[in-house]
Amino acid sequence: MDGLDEQIIGHLRENARCSFxxxxxxxxxxxxxxxxxxxxxxxxxxxxxxxxxxxxxxxGPRGGLVLFIDVRLATDTRGEAFLERVRDIRSIAEAIHVTGPFDYLLRVYVPDTGALDRLLQRLKTECGVAQTQTRVALRAL
Known part of the structure; x- marks a missing residue:
């Protein structure tokens, strides 16, 4: 098994129905x-x-983790390109363009910390993200 196999498995974990x-x-x-x-x-x-x-x-509300991920894009990544790349990532419910030290705020649902780790790696390797900061929702009112 090589790096490409690992990437394929990671993508299939996110969406097993993804076409070849x-x-x-x-x-x-x-x-x-x-x-x-x-x-x-x-x-x-x-x-x-x-x-x-x-x-x-x-x-989401019935299980797993609800997260908010602040995203700073790499200097050579355009916002439109980032949004196009994250559009099909099932665990990302929302991507909001924001002001301040970060470029986007993502609302994310993942089943566990392993899925979070894979998502963060994917954001950095495939989506043009330079830095992230993650917050875990403990409860919603």
Whole structure:
């Protein structure tokens, strides 16, 4: 398993129904090369199956973590490009352009801290983010 395989797995964790062509665009491979890698990961037992989530384990008011992530973009990242990249990240419910030391405020739902870690890595490696600051919602009134 190499870095591309790990990227593919990370994207499939976010959206297991992602098409091979969309997945390929995200990791820089052709559709057929992406499909071949996914099939190999399945055959090797790395990917054991696909599942659905119910209201019990969907992040948000019923479970998981509610987070607010302040985002500062890299100097060479345009806001429009950032928004286009994060638009399909399922765990991001909202991206708000704000004033102050950060550029955007994200409202995020993730099932656990592992998913948060993967999201933060993805924001920095794929979305042009230079810095983040995360706050966890403890309760809402």
């Amino acid at each position: 062509s969309d997945l390929g665009r995200m990791v820089g491979l052709s559709t057929s090369a992406t499909a071949a890698r996914v099939r190999r990961l399945e055959a090797d037992g790395v990917i054991l199956g696909y599942t659905i989530r119910t209201g019990q384990d969907v992040p």
